Amino acid sequence: MTIDILFEDGEALVIDKPGGLPIERPRKGGPALEDHLDSLKLGFQRAPVAVHRLDTDTSGCLLLARNPKALKRFARAFEERQVAKRYLGILDGEPGEEEGTVELALSKISSADKGWRMIPARKGKPSLTHWRVVARRGGRTLVEFTPETGRTHQIRVHAASGIGMALLGDPVYGSGKGAPRTMLHAAGLSVTRGNKPPVEATAPLPPDFAALGFGDG
Template sequence: MTTPTSIVAPPILFEDGEALVIDKPAGLPVDRPRRGGPCLEDYLDALRLGFQRRPAPVHRLDTDTSGCLLLARNPKALKRFNKAFEERLVAKTYLAILDMEPAQGTGTIDLALAKISSAEKGWRMIAAKKGKPAISHWELLQVISEGDRRRSLIRFRPETGRTHQLRVHALQGLGCALLGDPVYGPKRGQNTGAARTMLHAETIAVERAGKPPIQAFAPFPEDFACAGLSAPEVPGFEPADG
């Protein structure tokens, strides 16, 4: 398949014999959309980088979400990385923008999630007592003022990896959907001041027995800076530019 010319190939943030971490751009689906169009699969041949096999994504990021995406370069590594995710041994942080200022500076959101669907609205996740456990820690990094409005930069550290976890936890745990979220925020088509859901997979770290850990950091996105926020310091990584 020909690589689409409208999408910039994802930069590589980490590489060794069993793993790649790429900086997935916002707007690039991991899986092929039902309606067709570009997706990560279009770049897997180019990401072989001399290896016989194409790398395989270990986890998923929403189409709008940018940042760290882990790929396994062989089946054994894929199996080990999947097990690490299942056992909650993968550490991740995400940056998000909210059009509000939380009352506190840090906190933990413990809301189980379940999937619902309807003909009118399609499917979505909701907080439900009988849902799957979902836990997210968060901290407030920055607040800017725009008249009477406040805009916040939040760092999330999820313990679990449920579908749409941070998007639902932001809405029902902090009281405000992520900026630009068309599902959990304002209705699609309304002006939110953002071209996408403002969520960025900032870091990922995976411990490995007998090998150095996988560690990767995805630089602060340009559209986050255009929204008025500044790149925060990331413990364990070089300070971000800008």
């Protein structure tokens, strides 16, 4: 597996994380991003460290810090919402509107039979996602999501419970059918860093999106 580098300087790398590759090694074992960190040193002594999280299924822009000082700065940027993120996802259906905003607070629950998941809850953490339709094909819809908050599974829950249709292939918030993975892609990332130019990257749509008729976003 080769991992494409979308942005590189002395502080940061942005990689195009393949869909299906977990950032941290699963308890059951198997491939993980950490298998590739040595090859991403690119001449540096330290291996880079992931600043934020993407779900295992989610492909696209992932920011890695190349030294501890940069990691601290970038982590603060995420906490202070100095990060712009753009996602593309395929809805399992066609919404009646062309765009909208979902504001649903989210809370984590768990059960012995289903494991853990996020649910809309009045006392949950505030969560806000803007969305707009990019293309419609055969009863499915390519949607651009721009989240203002960064909650776990935010876009997946906001699609299912806010827009009213889950992402194609989502086994937790949808039927899990129609695609080999949850069809969500981190298409763009911009992180401010004071007087320096921002870290900016764009990740092209992967082949599995094209296979479903959505080749460009």
